[in-house]
Amino acid sequence: MSVRKDVHFATQLIEEDFGLAARKVFEVVSRRENLTLDDIARSVSFTKRRCGLILYTLLKHGCTTARHIGYRQRAQRIVTYSIDLNQTMCRRRYPRYLIFTKFKYSHQHFLIILSVILHGAMSRDEILFVANNGRRNRGAVKLDVVDNTAFLAAFDELVNAGLLQQAPGVKSDSILPHDAQLHHTDQISEGTQVPTIWRVCPCTFDDSLYTVITPEIPMQMDKLVGVRAIRRSSRRKHVEAVIRARLGVQALRIYRMLGQTQLEQKQVADLSMVPVKDTRDILYKLLKFGYVQMQEIARTNDHAPSRTNYLWRVDCTVVDAVVKRELTQTLTNIHLRLLSQLQLHCRMIQPSDSRHCRKEEVSRDVLDILELGALRLDELLLVFNYAVER
Structure with missing residues (x-):
């Protein structure tokens, strides 16, 4: 699903x-x-x-x-x-990448990232050509050697920062003039050489964006290791907030306890000071949502329930994937609702009668709420992005 x-x-x-x-x-x-x-x-x-x-x-x-x-x-x-x-x-986050590049780096860096986002993976010469051509189209004069050197330095800086990564396996589409156009087929000659091409690296961009949207990160922590450590801590806080809002304080207490060690049901009830009946219900609700896992340890080969120990534990990687999936589903639902509201809003603004003004205002308010919710969910997904891979 x-x-x-x-x-x-x-x-x-x-x-x-x-x-x-x-x-x-x-x-x-x-x-x-x-x-x-x-x-x-x-x-x-x-x-x-x-x-x-x-x-x-x-x-x-x-x-x-x-x-x-x-x-x-x-x-x-x-x-x-x-x-x-x-x-x-990651394409929905491209505007954030452009804003981050524009304010953190120079205008040359912004044009390079914009060219890669608009045209896809390209070689270095093609990226510089498109970026220079875009600058001339905006009214700039012909680039001199100094400007070309600035673009080369900006490209090298983006590569060293990890914002551009190599994408082997894609051929150049010959954006440069006087080059032969490549026709794409499912047959590639064995001796064909694939040039080195570059595209944006969402992983590094997301790490950089997370340092921007999280003001409590100090300047000395602006390193990849520190950002990942703080991101893990933020994921724990968000997961605990979701469990508390969905299942209550007792479920959060049990979840924190199982995150430290594996326990049986009676041990969980004793240590969390929750009745055994309520503990059983909470554990199975947590298991239903995927926040905890149960492991069977049979003392005999017949796996009889009376001779089997059931240990409860928390796997942070699995929980991160579950919460990320729920956030993605919520963002998808908001996106669908936003599209339907946009269509409804377009139909409402066509009549010029004053009785439609109130409906138009209501539709505009709903659109603002949905857009704000989508932006906040996208920021929250930055915390859970690449949680499973790392």
């Missing part, structure tokens, strides 16, 4: 950024992974060329991944495609 929610939310992001055709291709790849270009083209009823261009665009932006699984005639390899859910979900 959670995976379907995440895929549904990612599909909406793809449609907003790339259009309906890209959504159809992304849905086909998400339903069944390791599909070739021919399989995807038959499923979406597109031409092979159009489907290949869409896949290539998604591949450049990190929404899909390509994998070589075998060979055909003339030493040509077969390429299959899968979705990259984590990279796709």
